[in-house]
Amino acid sequence: MPSLFVSYRREDSAGFAGRLTDALEQRLGVGSVFRDVDDITPGEDFEAVIERKLRRVEAVLVVIGPGWLDAARDGQRRLDLAGDFVRREIEQALASGKPVVPILVGGAPMPAAASLPPSLRSLANRHALALGDATWSADLARLEAVLAQWLTTPARPAATTDRRRRVLAVVVALGVALGLGAWWFEGDPAPGPEAIAGTWTAEVSYPWDLTLREEYEFELRGGRVEGRASFLGTPRALEAVEWRDGRLHFLTRSASQSGSAPPSELEQRYEMQPEGDALHIRLEIRRSHSVDPPLEFVAQRR
Numbered sequence: 001m002p003s004l005f006v007s008y009r010r011e012d013s014a015g016f017a018g019r020l021t022d023a024l025e026q027r028l029g030v031g032s033v034f035r036d037v038d039d040i041t042p043g044e045d046f047e048a049v050i051e052r053k054l055r056r057v058e059a060v061l062v063v064i065g066p067g068w069l070d071a072a073r074d075g076q077r078r079l080d081l082a083g084d085f086v087r088r089e090i091e092q093a094l095a096s097g098k099p100v101v102p103i104l105v106g107g108a109p110m111p112a113a114a115s116l117p118p119s120l121r122s123l124a125n126r127h128a129l130a131l132g133d134a135t136w137s138a139d140l141a142r143l144e145a146v147l148a149q150w151l152t153t154p155a156r157p158a159a160t161t162d163r164r165r166r167v168l169a170v171v172v173a174l175g176v177a178l179g180l181g182a183w184w185f186e187g188d189p190a191p192g193p194e195a196i197a198g199t200w201t202a203e204v205s206y207p208w209d210l211t212l213r214e215e216y217e218f219e220l221r222g223g224r225v226e227g228r229a230s231f232l233g234t235p236r237a238l239e240a241v242e243w244r245d246g247r248l249h250f251l252t253r254s255a256s257q258s259g260s261a262p263p264s265e266l267e268q269r270y271e272m273q274p275e276g277d278a279l280h281i282r283l284e285i286r287r288s289h290s291v292d293p294p295l296e297f298v299a300q301r302r
């Protein structure tokens with residue numbers, strides 16, 4: 001059964017959609033991604049198949065290219081037509097409550113809410129990811145990290161990546177072994193990553209006169225720390241995870257939008273040190289051209 005549904009407009013982004021589907025199926029397995037041009041048998045009811053697949057998948061990717069917003073038919077914008085299949089796919093995906101991720105390709109910007117039909121405007125509130133030709137591998141890795149929090153089928157690394165990860169695992173194992181022999185604070189041994197496993201909560205006062213209760217969930221899988229960290233009330237995937245000197249280091253990503261300006265990416269860099277049932281956290285929020293003063297707070301084990 002497919003795990004992902006790829007929505008796209010053929011004349012706008014068929015090449016990107018095909019490339020993305022092939023890349024994801026290499027990691028998730030054949031048949032894990034539904035794309036209409038490949039997966040609807042001649043003679044099947046197109047609308048019925050689309051509705052059935054949307055009900056079964058775990059997440060939906062909406063591929064948006066330069067011509068996606070203004071694509072027209074007979075002088076009328078296609079997104080404004082109630083029967084347009086791309087519009088109906090997205091309407092059903094948003095109504096289902098499943099994760100919906102806009103994928104920007106070909107240098108396309110994220111459409112503003114005001115430019116979308118009312119039934120699609122909540123799409124503009126979803127965090128978008130851009131895929132570029134020059135940065136394809138890195139962009140795809142970011143997408144996989146985001147999808148990992150929703151998919152029950154883990155991604156399978158390509159053969160070359162798998163070899164690199166095995167080498168990295170050996171290096172990490174040696175580092176952990178050496179770290180166990182080190183001493184921390186007047187002879188106390190540095191804690192291992194198992195010390196951070198579990199669920200933690202903290203009241204975080206952000207620099208926008210906003211205080212929220214955030215939650216951090218971590219678990220060990222094969223010696224690696226995995227999980228989610230919420231920022232501005234939304235759980236986010238961990239990237240660049242590293243356990244070093246008794247501290248967990250990782251980053252998450254989000255987007256910020258002001259008025260009609262296009263959204264800009266925020267990067268959150270975390271450093272966390274467990275001490276019993278307390279987790280000391282240092283958070284640095286990085287913008288495209290600036291870095292906010294770091295926030296320091298303490299989370300408690302739940």
